[in-house]
Amino acid sequence: MKQTLSPASSRRRFSVLRGLIVLMLLALPAAPAWAADSPPFLPGEKLTFQLRWGVIPAGEATLEVLPTRVVDGKRAHHFVLTARTNSFLDVFYKVRQRIDAYPDLGLNRSLLYEEVHTVGHRKRDARIVFDWENMEARYIDFGKVKKQVALDPGALDPLSVFYYSRMFDPSRHPVLERPVTDGERCVIGRAAFVGRESLRVQGKTYDTFLIEPELKDVGGVFEKSKDAKIQIWVTADDRRIPVRLRSKVAIGSFTGDLVSVKTPAQDPRLYSSRRQRAAP
Secondary structure (H helix, E strand, O other): OOOOOOHHHHHHHHHHHHHHHHHOOOOOOOOOOOOOOOOOOOOOOEEEEEEEEOOEEEEEEEEEEEEEEEEOOEEEEEEEEEEEEOHHHHHHHOEEEEEEEEEEOOOOOEEEEEEEEEEOOEEEEEEEEEEOOOOEEEEEEOOEEEEEEEOOOOOEOHHHHHHHHOOOOHHHOOEEEEEEEOOOOEEEEEEEEEEEEEEEEOOEEEEEEEEEEOOOOOOHHHHHOOOOEEEEEEEOOOOOOEEEEEEEEOOEEEEEEEEEEEOOOOOHHHHOOOOEEEOO
């Protein structure tokens, strides 16, 4: 039987995919920084994921590390997340999204967070300004302050906390925590190390750690779905590259699979330790 998607159902389904993109960033620890000569990521890294709802291709997401920038007089990392629906879903509910995150170089706290997106007929041009002197964040959309929220010390935005999490060996940190804010509230994000698995993705087999973020502070369809779950598989090496992201909610299963990795030009050896082998 041919399956059709109404605009309303498309909105619900891609909102879950967008939620999955954000929730995949919540492997949330608190541990020491990397060794100066062996960071888990460098400018030039780009990860590309294929998104699907069940077996239906839904779009693409990318995670990229750009050169550092100066934000409010402080040198900052520059991380970028993009997401877009494919031509099939564009007919029902077109999504184009870009998030830019700027944490300090020690990944101790966020300095600035920007999001520009078009979702259906709705547009957003938002930023979170972090005022650490007054311990508050201001959520600004199209130049107007929409909300102010108190910050916990060391709070990171959802994108920066993903990169921060890559500094950790999950097998040594079975329960990970970190304050996280999206500009509307600040919560303690938690994730649990479940185990180690051999996982086949896009014709390749990876040695991976499985991590499951806690969902009690997540609203929307995750809050309403019984037995909702998010699972993240990252490479079991010192890079912790995510290779698969999966959610289970009432309206179905959503998956993001790693389809390509672009390594930093300045040191391609960074990824030589990734445990990967071609499928037979």
